Amino acid sequence: xxxxxxxxxxxxxxxxxxxxxxxxxxxxxxxxxxxxxxxxxxxxxxxxxxxxxxxxxxxxxxxxxxxxxxxxxxxxxxxxxxxxxxxxxxxxxxxxxxxxxxxxxxxxxxxxxxxxxxxxxxxxxxxxxxxxxxxxxxxxxxxxxxxxxxxxxxxxxxxxxxxxxxxxxxxxxxxxxxxxxxxxxxxxxxxxxxxxxxxxxxxxxxxxxxxxxxxxxxxxxxxxxxxxxxxxxxxxxxxxxxxxxxxxxxxxxxxxxxxxxxxxxxxxxxxxxxxxxxxxxxxxxxxxxxxxxxxxxxxxxxxxxxxxxxxxxxxxxxxxxxxxxxxxxxxxxxxxxxxxxxxxxxxxxxxxxxxxxxxxxxxxxxxxxxxxxxxxxxxxxxxxxxxxxxxxxxxxxxxxxxxxxxxxxxxxxxxxxxxxxxxxxxxxxxxxxxxxxxxxxxxxxxxxxxxxxxxxxxxxxxxxxxxxxxxxxxxxxx
Amino acid sequence: xxxxxxxxxxxxxxxxxxxxxxxxxxxxxxxxxxxxxxxxxxxxxxxxxxxxxxxxxxxxxxxxxxxxxxxxxxxxxxxxxxxxxxxxxxxxxxxxxxxxxxxxxxxxxxxxxxxxxxxxxxxxxxxxxxxxxxxxxxxxxxxxxxxxxxxxxxxxxxxxxxxxxxxxxxxxxxxxxxxxxxxxxxxxxxxxxxxx
Numbered sequence: 001x002x003x004x005x006x007x008x009x010x011x012x013x014x015x016x017x018x019x020x021x022x023x024x025x026x027x028x029x030x031x032x033x034x035x036x037x038x039x040x041x042x043x044x045x046x047x048x049x050x051x052x053x054x055x056x057x058x059x060x061x062x063x064x065x066x067x068x069x070x071x072x073x074x075x076x077x078x079x080x081x082x083x084x085x086x087x088x089x090x091x092x093x094x095x096x097x098x099x100x101x102x103x104x105x106x107x108x109x110x111x112x113x114x115x116x117x118x119x120x121x122x123x124x125x126x127x128x129x130x131x132x133x134x135x136x137x138x139x140x141x142x143x144x145x146x147x148x149x150x151x152x153x154x155x156x157x158x159x160x161x162x163x164x165x166x167x168x169x170x171x172x173x174x175x176x177x178x179x180x181x182x183x184x185x186x187x188x189x190x191x192x193x194x195x196x197x198x199x200x201x202x203x204x205x206x207x208x209x210x211x212x213x214x215x216x217x218x219x220x221x222x223x224x225x226x227x228x229x230x231x232x233x234x235x236x237x238x239x240x241x242x243x244x245x246x247x248x249x250x251x252x253x254x255x256x257x258x259x260x261x262x263x264x265x266x267x268x269x270x271x272x273x274x275x276x277x278x279x280x281x282x283x284x285x286x287x288x289x290x291x292x293x294x295x296x297x298x299x300x301x302x303x304x305x306x307x308x309x310x311x312x313x314x315x316x317x318x319x320x321x322x323x324x325x326x327x328x329x330x331x332x333x334x335x336x337x338x339x340x341x342x343x344x345x346x347x348x349x350x351x352x353x354x355x356x357x358x359x360x361x362x363x364x365x366x367x368x369x370x371x372x373x374x375x376x377x378x379x380x381x382x383x384x385x386x387x388x389x390x391x392x393x394x395x396x397x398x399x400x401x402x403x404x405x406x407x408x409x410x411x412x413x414x415x416x417x418x419x420x421x422x423x424x425x426x427x428x429x430x431x432x433x434x435x436x437x438x439x440x441x442x443x444x445x446x447x448x449x450x451x452x453x454x455x456x457x458x459x460x461x462x463x464x465x466x467x468x469x470x471x472x473x474x475x476x477x478x
Numbered sequence: 479x480x481x482x483x484x485x486x487x488x489x490x491x492x493x494x495x496x497x498x499x500x501x502x503x504x505x506x507x508x509x510x511x512x513x514x515x516x517x518x519x520x521x522x523x524x525x526x527x528x529x530x531x532x533x534x535x536x537x538x539x540x541x542x543x544x545x546x547x548x549x550x551x552x553x554x555x556x557x558x559x560x561x562x563x564x565x566x567x568x569x570x571x572x573x574x575x576x577x578x579x580x581x582x583x584x585x586x587x588x589x590x591x592x593x594x595x596x597x598x599x600x601x602x603x604x605x606x607x608x609x610x611x612x613x614x615x616x617x618x619x620x621x622x623x624x625x626x627x628x629x630x631x632x633x634x635x636x637x638x639x640x641x642x643x644x645x646x647x648x649x650x651x652x653x654x655x656x657x658x659x660x661x662x663x664x665x666x667x668x669x670x671x672x673x674x
């Protein structure tokens with residue numbers, strides 16, 4: 001045990017290493033441990049084969065109370081209901097509900113006003129707690145790092161493993177630290193911070209690492225912003241992301257419907273001094289970013305690290321490192337863009353605000369501040385899918401929904417992943433150019449042949465108004 | 479339970495692009511299923527087929543002899559993006575048993591292990607060499623031997639490294655859950671202390 005941690009995790013532990021150690025049931029040898037999973041979240045699309053495997057082997061769920069099911073990936077968000085006549089979606093959803101019921105696992109479906117995107121719903125309900133290990137069959141489970149919890153995505157076989165044993169065979173990652181300093185300028189958001197990190201570190205620059213974010217800019221972020229940062233850490237290959245929890249986290253999780261009682265929060269407050277990396281912790285990789293000069297960012301290519309500042313030109317492939325040129329050329333062809341031209345003023349067909357990255361009330365407030373008293377451009381179809389029904393309700397109470405609806409946005413009745421990954425009825429046509437507050441600009445992500453530009457919710461909102469990719473700072477300075 | 483895999487000899491195809499993500503490996507329209515079966519058609523579907531379903535004749539896996547591939551030589555960071563294990567199921571059902579690249583995304587890498595698909599990391603020089611080898615229809619057959627951690631092409635033998643626990647799982651086709659349940663008492667004891 002000791003040898004494993006000394007060999008692979010450094011002598012002085014980082015927060016990540018402390019959490020791995022705290023949740024190690026036993027050392028399995030060959031650099032692997034049996035890791036205890038405090039909390040496990042499932043959705044309707046990556047869990048069915050896990051349940052059928054469990055049933056075929058006649059195994060039981062080890063600890064039903066440590067799981068939560070959330071319907072979010074395939075459901076239509078157009079009106080309350082199942083898959084809205086979509087047979088494949090109906091089957092996935094009814095199968096999921098039956099599996100949860102059979103094993104007495106709590107779930108939020110279309111009939112539940114707590115339903116929404118899993119990584120929005122879990123924190124909203126108070127179920128992301130500092131010091132825990134949280135797994136889910138979804139790569140954006142890194143989101144829970146915002147709470148000082150170790151969250152990571154797993155495949156369906158591992159979902160079955162967690163169901164059957166409440167553990168995973170785990171190969172500890174190397175600790176990496178990303179320090180973000182500087183004051184946030186107007187128009188710059190958590191989304192721009194993480195996009196800058198992904199751009200600097202690269203799509204696989206954190207592969208094999210667990211990334212701890214720290215620095216004054218991270219401390220200054222609210223919890224929603226920290227969730228955005230940790231959420232997209234997976235886009236630089238990080239299997240896990242974490243931020244040392246502070247008083248803001250305890251405040252956030254207090255008085256949540258399913259959150260810890262005050263007594264537990266008080267004891268967590270006593271643990272905060274230990275839920276951080278030791279001062280002399282050793283990191284296998286260190287990166288520093290100063291956000292002082294970061295302008296709003298936008299992707300031009302088909303990988304999240306292919307981004308530029310709003311006032312920059314689309315890069316010439318020959319200006320890039322040799323091993324990036326081929327991909328850049330392919331991306332430019334797919335995106336139908338010309339190297340060396342400005343990205344600003346590029347006409348868009350659609351604008352989408354949603355996803356586990358940017359669909360929380362804070363994101364909607366930022367977008368509404370841009371949209372207020374304006375209209376969506378006549379060439380643009382603009383859609384907002386709130387991160388949860390709770391977010392939707394709050395946005396309606398705050399008057400944000402009226403701002404969006406009056407401007408011409410589609411304000412969806414239901415919540416879910418929707419056009420972030422286009423597994424429901426929100427699929428963009430080939431050739432459609434979309435500016436999106438989501439996390440992935442992969443080929444075909446929002447529809448076969450659809451062209452995605454990632455940006456912050458405010459940037460998406462401003463582009464929707466102007467009909468083209470625009471510099472949101474103009475709106476904010478006006 | 480995965481099929482055991484110790485050695486395999488087969489055609490290797492070069493897929494040199496970096497950051498091939500799981501949306502490309504298994505487009506979402508194939509994900510709307512509650513079973514693991516029927517995913518061969520979905521594997522790399524948008525590269526293999528036109529929108530009308532006809533074959534993209536210039537794509538490597540549609541050309542002879544690579545239409546018989548059991549091995550893919552891939553670009554950096556293969557399998558990045560979504561956790562969907564359907565990507566691995568589809569590649570396996572297409573007949574792929576070994577992936578050789580410089581790095582694989584973490585979740586994808588774990589999914590390969592759990593399904594008997596060997597994902598082998600080599601250095602850039604060897605990967606680039608294998609890409610060239612695989613490009614040549616006369617010499618694209620490669621022999622991969624997990625028992626001896628070696629691979630052989632027409633020019634010679636190359637040793638490779640793979641974490642021992644993963645190598646054992648692949649060779650034995652082991653049932654991870656069964657193995658873990660041997661520690662049931664330890665898990666219970668841990669839980670007693672953890673939840674208080």
